[in-house]
Amino acid sequence: MSPIDPRLQEALDGERDPGDLPVDLREAYVRLNAATQILKATPPVSVATRVMAEIRQNPATVQSEGPARRLIQWLGRPRAVTVRLRPVWTLALAAGLAAVLVLQWPNGGPTPGVAQGIANFVGQFPGARSVEVVGSFNDWSRGTLHLNDDDGDGIWHAKAVLPAGQHEYMFVVDGERWVPDPLAGRYVDDGFGAGQQNSLLIVRPVSAQP
Amino acid sequence: MVNDGAPADVDVVALVLGGDGEAFGILIRRYEPGLLRFATRMLGNPDAAADAVAESLVRAYRHLAQCRDPGRLRSWLYRITGNRCRSHLARRHTNDISLSDVPAPALADSSDTWAVLERGEQVALVERALAALPAEKREAFVLKHVEGMSYEEMATVTGARIPTLKMRVHRAREALLAALEEVVR
Numbered sequence: 290m291s292p293i294d295p296r297l298q299e300a301l302d303g304e305r306d307p308g309d310l311p312v313d314l315r316e317a318y319v320r321l322n323a324a325t326q327i328l329k330a331t332p333p334v335s336v337a338t339r340v341m342a343e344i345r346q347n348p349a350t351v352q353s354e355g356p357a358r359r360l361i362q363w364l365g366r367p368r369a370v371t372v373r374l375r376p377v378w379t380l381a382l383a384a385g386l387a388a389v390l391v392l393q394w395p396n397g398g399p400t401p402g403v404a405q406g407i408a409n410f411v412g413q414f415p416g417a418r419s420v421e422v423v424g425s426f427n428d429w430s431r432g433t434l435h436l437n438d439d440d441g442d443g444i445w446h447a448k449a450v451l452p453a454g455q456h457e458y459m460f461v462v463d464g465e466r467w468v469p470d471p472l473a474g475r476y477v478d479d480g481f482g483a484g485q486q487n488s489l490l491i492v493r494p495v496s497a498q499p
Numbered sequence: 500m501v502n503d504g505a506p507a508d509v510d511v512v513a514l515v516l517g518g519d520g521e522a523f524g525i526l527i528r529r530y531e532p533g534l535l536r537f538a539t540r541m542l543g544n545p546d547a548a549a550d551a552v553a554e555s556l557v558r559a560y561r562h563l564a565q566c567r568d569p570g571r572l573r574s575w576l577y578r579i580t581g582n583r584c585r586s587h588l589a590r591r592h593t594n595d596i597s598l599s600d601v602p603a604p605a606l607a608d609s610s611d612t613w614a615v616l617e618r619g620e621q622v623a624l625v626e627r628a629l630a631a632l633p634a635e636k637r638e639a640f641v642l643k644h645v646e647g648m649s650y651e652e653m654a655t656v657t658g659a660r661i662p663t664l665k666m667r668v669h670r671a672r673e674a675l676l677a678a679l680e681e682v683v684r
Binding site for chain 1: 520521523524527528531532533535536539540545549552553556557560562565566567578579582583585586621622625626628629641644645654658659660665669672675679680
């Protein structure tokens with residue numbers, strides 16, 4: 290496979306009139322467009338009936354969630370504490386975080402289910418406008434687990450109740466930059482072909498914690 | 500997306516969030532063809548693609564309140580579907596479509612046997628060339644050229660940066676063109 294002429298790339302990107310291409314490039318342009326037309330054929334199936342049947346079976350789960358409702362849900366969600374080990378520079382943070390956790394969950398607080406644990410996500414992203422976590426536990430969907438940096442020190446954190454076991458995840462910074470957790474310690478190939486790695490998190494069930 | 504005379508996505512989303520679950524059918528009808536096409540090209544298997552799209556749409560319904568910008572609902576739905584395809588590929592422990600998954604081409608015109616054979620060969624060739632691409636290049640090519648997205652929208656769907664996406668599309672074009680020219684020679 291050799292690089293194709295930049296003029297052809299420009300024409301395919303709509304940045305150049307394909308009529309201006311030399312004959313050989315124009316043929317390549319036509320060939321690729323013909324291939325694209327083949328791929329545009331829509332599969333003659335529908336999942337609409339199946340999807341609507343499932344929605345009708347359990348219609349009550351979609352609802353608009355305002356900040357107050359989300360806060361109530363967050364406060365009422367069972368949780369325990371698993372503090373992941375961090376390098377030396379986070380010791381002070383960990384101490385502060387521990388204090389916060391004690392304040393939030395006096396008397397041990399509610400606990401997750403037997404096969405669940407709490408994951409603490411912490412990352413240092415100075416200047417970031419937003420940080421969230423996507424992973425195998427939320428189908429890599431954005432918008433479900435946001436980290437917070439309330440004091441603006443560039444250290445973002447969030448907690449989540451997760452099923453016990455192994456989870457892959459990445460941070461999404463400013464809504465567009467996917468980065469592995471530099472402090473995860475364990476990584477696996479992301480299986481997407483670019484040699485990138487997902488961070489690996491192992492959540493221990495609360496019942497297994499001392 | 501707004502069709503002639505049809506309610507805008509934001510209005511339909513508002514209806515659904517207001518309790519009219521049946522209105523979600525409007526969104527299904529609007530986006531199902533593209534999502535099925537996208538998933539089929541990503542997974543190379545119509546059954547797996549249908550499962551992925553169905554699961555994605557149900558998930559979208561359940562989490563509709565978390566769609567921060569209903570005006571960009573299409574991107575959101577493609578992102579969910581792309582994630583589902585990604586999970587499916589990861590479960591298979593491979594990035595690539597098995598060529599055996601690429602179905603025999605559906606022939607559209609049976610009036611001329613020779614023409615049908617030629618068309619069928621073209622379809623099989625293109626589908627196999629696409630299936631041979633790494634998943635990320637396949638995704639970029641399909642979103643750009645099959646689904647007709649801008650690089651900006653592709654960035655929203657995939658989470659990748661625009662220069663990265665341009666590079667993936669360019670590499671995909673090179674690979675596809677090489678595969679096509681090999682047969683023409």
